Amino acid sequence: MTSEQINDATAYAEGSLFDDADDVRGYFTVANMAAMFEPGDPGLALTEAQLASMADEVIENRWHMAKGADCPRCEGTVSQQTWTSGGRTIHGGMECEACDWTETDGRPCDKCGVYVPADEYTGADRPDGTTEYLCPDCPTDYPGGE
Numbered sequence: 455m456t457s458e459q460i461n462d463a464t465a466y467a468e469g470s471l472f473d474d475a476d477d478v479r480g481y482f483t484v485a486n487m488a489a490m491f492e493p494g495d496p497g498l499a500l501t502e503a504q505l506a507s508m509a510d511e512v513i514e515n516r517w518h519m520a521k522g523a524d525c526p527r528c529e530g531t532v533s534q535q536t537w538t539s540g541g542r543t544i545h546g547g548m549e550c551e552a553c554d555w556t557e558t559d560g561r562p563c564d565k566c567g568v569y570v571p572a573d574e575y576t577g578a579d580r581p582d583g584t585t586e587y588l589c590p591d592c593p594t595d596y597p598g599g600e
């Protein structure tokens with residue numbers, strides 16, 4: 455799900471930022487949805503399992519969380535850029551406050567961990583449909599790769 459879809463169902467991004475993962479999990483519960491919403495709102499139709507998987511996604515992506523994840527390029531932290539438009543909170547990409555890294559700039563090599571800019575990575579498609587993200591020094595594990 456996207457952060458917009460989760461927000462449409464649970465309005466999680468309308469309130470204050472979550473402090474940590476426990477804070478997120480506490481929000482995504484049937485009891486909390488029942489306390490927040492009026493009958494007929496989509497949040498009331500969600501099961502505990504659906505809410506838990508939304509919470510996992512929010513935590514993994516650091517959506518609407520006060521403390522960001524570690525920057526892949528420097529010692530700084532990355533957090534999600536947000537802004538408001540027409541009264542709605544819009545969620546943009548992850549960005550580092552220290553070095554201006556954004557999530558489209560690249561990430562560490564899957565094998566050796568060296569930082570690789572997005573226009574320099576190599577790697578083949580895996581059988582499961584994902585793509586290797588490798589630095590130019592690490593060979594691909596799959597035939598047909600670069």
Ligand SMILES: [Zn+2]
Nearest residue numbers: 525528550553
């Ligand atoms: Zn950084």
Ligand SMILES: [Zn+2]
Nearest residue numbers: 563566589592
């Ligand atoms: Zn590498």
